[in-house]
Amino acid sequence: MNFPVTRLRRLRRTSAMRSLVRETHLHPGALIYPLFVCPGEGVRKEISSMPGVFNLSIDEALKEAEACAALGLGGLLLFGLPSKKDEKASGAWADDGIVQQALQAIKKNRALDSLVTIADVCLCEYTSHGHCGVVSRDGDHYEIQNDSSVALIAKTAASLAKAGADVVAPSDMMDGRVEAIRIALDASGHEQTPVMSYASKFASAFYGPFREAADSAPQFGDRRSYQMDGANLREAMREIDQDIAEGADMLLMKPAMPYLDVIRTARERYDVPMGAYQVSGEYSMLHAAFQRGWLEPERAMMESLLSIRRAGADFIVTYFAKDAAKVLG
Numbered sequence: 001m002n003f004p005v006t007r008l009r010r011l012r013r014t015s016a017m018r019s020l021v022r023e024t025h026l027h028p029g030a031l032i033y034p035l036f037v038c039p040g041e042g043v044r045k046e047i048s049s050m051p052g053v054f055n056l057s058i059d060e061a062l063k064e065a066e067a068c069a070a071l072g073l074g075g076l077l078l079f080g081l082p083s084k085k086d087e088k089a090s091g092a093w094a095d096d097g098i099v100q101q102a103l104q105a106i107k108k109n110r111a112l113d114s115l116v117t118i119a120d121v122c123l124c125e126y127t128s129h130g131h132c133g134v135v136s137r138d139g140d141h142y143e144i145q146n147d148s149s150v151a152l153i154a155k156t157a158a159s160l161a162k163a164g165a166d167v168v169a170p171s172d173m174m175d176g177r178v179e180a181i182r183i184a185l186d187a188s189g190h191e192q193t194p195v196m197s198y199a200s201k202f203a204s205a206f207y208g209p210f211r212e213a214a215d216s217a218p219q220f221g222d223r224r225s226y227q228m229d230g231a232n233l234r235e236a237m238r239e240i241d242q243d244i245a246e247g248a249d250m251l252l253m254k255p256a257m258p259y260l261d262v263i264r265t266a267r268e269r270y271d272v273p274m275g276a277y278q279v280s281g282e283y284s285m286l287h288a289a290f291q292r293g294w295l296e297p298e299r300a301m302m303e304s305l306l307s308i309r310r311a312g313a314d315f316i317v318t319y320f321a322k323d324a325a326k327v328l329g
């Protein structure tokens with residue numbers, strides 16, 4: 001490999017040459033777009049910290065889904081903003097819950113068959129306290145109960161599968177949820193519905209804007225007793241081992257850009273399909289820089305997505321999905 005025999009710039013001289021030797025590719029079919037569905041009709045309310053992302057009533061969500069299908073996106077990830085919240089997250093597992101209704105409407109529209117509908121399974125958007133599980137309190141002290149939360153999460157997953165979700169994606173980080181979900185799905189005749197587990201989900205500051213979008217900020221405390229410590233790579237692998245052992249069909253790594261090493265390590269270790277979630281804060285911080293003219297929007301967006309693919313993600317959940325698909329043509 002000695003200069004001047006080896007000149008690496010030979011393969012970079014023209015656009016055609018660079019295209020020929022490119023190692024990593026993006027395509028619209030591997031991009032998933034998150035939708036935040038809310039009650040009402042004709043509602044299209046922009047999230048202040050996420051330009052171009054909206055809370056959508058079901059009729060508007062259907063229009064958005066049609067745009068996603070026309071762009072050739074791979075799928076949708078659905079979140080719900082219920083009209084009422086309570087301590088047991090009733091809206092998460094109700095037959096007429098907001099995401100259940102959205103799924104039924106999407107499944108009726110055959111023009112949307114090319115999209116995989118993925119339902120996020122969590123309680124935080126539906127609990128009055130905003131935590132991802134059941135809370136028990138003793139004076140000032142509170143605990144997020146694991147096993148009673150898992151029971152509600154499994155019930156939620158079965159209800160979403162019944163409403164038409166092609167995939168259920170638990171994002172709560174309770175222990176044992178994948179096994180409980182598998183059992184609940186099989187018991188309700190949904191043995192063909194895959195589980196995509198947010199296996200290693202870190203307690204991250206980058207979820208900030210999402211909590212506005214999904215109205216799911218915890219009313220007290222934080223999520224550090226269930227989501228992972230950002231310092232821990234080995235523990236992330238243990239979480240993945242456990243979820244695969246419990247029956248996870250796919251993994252979703254999250255966040256993406258601040259955790260590319262975790263994605264790479266998981267890619268080398270596991271053969272299951274693996275996606276990564278470029279979360280709300282990653283989108284917001286790039287947009288903030290675009291607004292100030294500090295970064296070139298298209299190039300920065302595509303480079304951020306490419307970095308996630310290069311780290312090893314097969315598919316990417318991203319608020320840039322539509323914009324990137326337009327660039328990819």
Ligand code: PBG
Pocket residue numbers: 120122124132171172206207208209210211223278279280281
């Ligand atoms: C629900 C959930 C969250 C996100 C996805 N599912 C919020 C959280 O854990 O606080 C974050 C997604 C994003 O920031 O875009 N538990």
